Amino acid sequence: MTTHLAAGDWRARAEAHAERADALTAGHRARAAARERHPIEDFLFTYYSYSPGLLRRWHPGAGVELGGAAATPRAEWRWYAPGDEPGSLVVDRAAMTAEKGAMLALVERMLRRTASRPGAFGCFGLHEWAMVYRQGEHRHPVPLRLGQAATDGVVEAHELRCTHIDAFRFFTPEATPRNRFAPTRESQPELEQPGCLHAGMDVYKWAVKLGPLAPGELLLDAFELARDIRYLDMQASPYDMEPWGGEPVRIETAEGKAEYVRRQRGFAERANGLRRELLDAAFPAGSAGSAEPARSTPIAAG
Template sequence: MTSPGTLPPGAGPTVLEPAAWQPLADAHAARADAFTVGHRERRSRHERHAIEDFLYEYYPTRPAQLRRWHPGAGVRLAPGPDGPPPHAGWRWYRTHDDGTVGLDVEAFLADRGEGVRFVADLVARTGARPAATGCFGLHEWAMVYRQGEHRHPLPLRLGQDGTDAVVEAHRIRCTHIDAFRFFTPAAAPRNTLQPTRATQPALEQPGCLHANMDLYKWALKLGPLAPGDLLLDAFDLARRIRVLDMRASPYDCTTYGLAPVEIDTPDGKAEYVAAQRAFAAESQALRTRLLRASGAVSASRGR
């Protein structure tokens, strides 16, 4: 179903009555709660999950932020018998003369326009490239290469020497700056590329697991321009990719009930590439929606 906030250019504002927007907001909150229940329960017990909690630490967000529903640009919410929608008190929203509440695109862009432009450019460039496979998730192996202390409190499936041997037996081809920057000093020179923040728009490609997880980050950066279903779809994709990322990593994740994807074997490589291609295709659909959300700005100014 098309989000209310992903309207074709030139279309007038859509007004949703409470009978239409309240169920959308409620369903969004319920879906967000289902996604975050494990994290919230662990947090109440001061426990940490080495795989799932990554999405809240690396992409610093709170469950309350995920459950806040935005209709997107070009949509106005009509007040109900109990008064205006909660959006009336949210940043970057304004109340119109007829009592409807909608996103003040001009105000949002005045604060966040540079970020919106960066996201739109990066997402468009990445989506225009073919997906490159064959990296086999070795970025995670390069992050522990020849290093006694590791980021996650999990044992290495092959031990340190076995892990180092896998790195040394493969060609490392990581295109993603935010994975590459965590390579150990001994591993960084082994990468065929040396990504930087400046070269990010030129190197990102849709076969990269981390570039596809980052679609969640870009949806967050679009803020209220991104309709609620887009944000949660990006979060769902990121959390599923994170599981593959760790299953294919050098860490032993069996304590979490996850069997390894043994990229050090031919069968494991084939399994990884098949999953990588499926996520690449899914990510391209999300990129189209992110571009539609950022492109809705030009059609929504002054509404």
């Protein structure tokens, strides 16, 4: 089923989207011009390597016909095709699937399987601690809040339960064997679970990969979620983030653990809501590539 948007309606949405994207990236763009860096907020632009300009580009999502769009520069954009109404454009799902079918299947698999599983909430953000365990040099040029010896002691007093390959791959050699799991890229679809902060941040990555199949509003929602998660990620880390607005979540204490899990559960709920919205938008029932079966394999990580 195709939804038609009149020219005035979709242009207003595209303009509002660009204004929202500009507001979300204003700080990063100003710091980049001044050659300055915020270790929390600028992380998303290096970790994912997506530019502010990409965030600015609005797409309607699959199954939406844009009236009068054929007379605009959008007609030259990749994966757009003429719609049923003269002068209109729609996202060309068939062409995108033909070129990016394997990638789209992976995105659907990751979104659907992650959303279908129960969350694990016993990791307490110790992945960042494992990345500095017994190391004199660290990934971020920020002092450790407790110092090296006490930081190492926190790691040794807990079980590491990281399920995410893109966190686990940065563990120090000494921390790697301490983890309950050994995540790999191949096992990622089986290990990903909604309680993981990195999996929540990755909703933004999957939205980007969906390109024009994902409505622009959902892309910015996913970016905001990733930014908010990154704050908790670094607040609960061993680094002293207070100079950058990151009041510590002291996961080495019972109170800090409770605060971390409370916020972690909230992020899991937000992330799953976005996963379902992206699936509904990009892979509606009956569309090509919407046959990924639901999986509910529990992850025994806490």
